[in-house]
Amino acid sequence: MADRLGVVRVDYDGEGLSEDRCPGAPLPIVRAWVEAAVARSAAHGDVPEPTALSVATVDADGVPDVRTVLMRDLDERGPSFFGGLDSAKGRQLAARPRVAVALTWPSMFRAVRMRGGAEELSRQEVEAYFRTRPWGSRIGAHASPQSEPLADRATLEAAYGECARRWPDTGSPDDVPLPPRWGGWRVVADRVELWAGRRSRLHDRIVWERVAPGGLDEPAAWRRSRRWP
Numbered sequence: 001m002a003d004r005l006g007v008v009r010v011d012y013d014g015e016g017l018s019e020d021r022c023p024g025a026p027l028p029i030v031r032a033w034v035e036a037a038v039a040r041s042a043a044h045g046d047v048p049e050p051t052a053l054s055v056a057t058v059d060a061d062g063v064p065d066v067r068t069v070l071m072r073d074l075d076e077r078g079p080s081f082f083g084g085l086d087s088a089k090g091r092q093l094a095a096r097p098r099v100a101v102a103l104t105w106p107s108m109f110r111a112v113r114m115r116g117g118a119e120e121l122s123r124q125e126v127e128a129y130f131r132t133r134p135w136g137s138r139i140g141a142h143a144s145p146q147s148e149p150l151a152d153r154a155t156l157e158a159a160y161g162e163c164a165r166r167w168p169d170t171g172s173p174d175d176v177p178l179p180p181r182w183g184g185w186r187v188v189a190d191r192v193e194l195w196a197g198r199r200s201r202l203h204d205r206i207v208w209e210r211v212a213p214g215g216l217d218e219p220a221a222w223r224r225s226r227r228w229p
């Protein structure tokens with residue numbers, strides 16, 4: 001049956017999520033779901049960007065904003081992502097370091113949500129990641145004052161060409177310096193939710209709420225509960 005947008009209704013038929021599969025702290029299962037999405041992407045191609053992370057911030061007027069980035073790391077401290085420090089997200093996070101993020105894998109009937117604080121990554125962490133990026137992406141980071149008004153496409157390409165001439169590709173990770181206003185953030189979650197779609201919209205929702213300081217891998221820091229779908 002198609003709905004009003006012409007979209008065929010799908011009865012989500014995932015394997016669900018039971019308490020006995022959920023550890024006392026969320027990291028192991030979040031990581032397992034990310035790894036499963038990455039593996040599925042490689043095997044079936046129906047999860048095009050398995051680490052695509054929706055990042056919601058709040059502007060100075062309290063109006064929410066959201067965009068998609070790529071999650072680049074995930075450890076007990078939280079997921080991290082990169083972008084321009086003076087971009088809209090960068091300015092919003094500098095003024096109000098609160099964030100909500102979501103990973104969504106519709107073909108797997110799974111989603112993960114987190115909310116909490118955002119902390120800026122150290123220059124060492126940013127540099128270490130920047131050096132792993134392909135030359136063209138490193139040049140692009142220099143060429144683009146992200147989120148600023150841009151007159152036309154030609155201006156962007158001219159800026160890229162100028163940076164490419166300035167820092168030619170030598171095959172070394174040192175050929176392009178880290179742009180001073182390019183950085184990254186880590187989400188320090190105080191709430192984590194896993195959603196597993198099931199038949200007749202009777203989905204499983206398991207929530208971990210922070211009750212004490214500690215990493216995403218420390219059961220003593222979290223209280224786990226279930227939510228109505």
Ligand SMILES: Cc1cc2nc3c(=O)[nH]c(=O)nc-3n(C[C@H](O)[C@H](O)[C@H](O)COP(=O)(O)O)c2cc1C
Nearest residue numbers: 049052067068069070082083084087088089090147
């Ligand atoms: C799949 C996908 C991945 C993206 N990855 C990043 C990223 O890792 N970092 C980034 O700054 N922007 C990324 N973008 C672009 C952002 O969605 C956004 O346009 C940009 O960060 C500027 O957002 P802002 O003006 O709210 O700061 C990505 C977009 C898509 C659709």
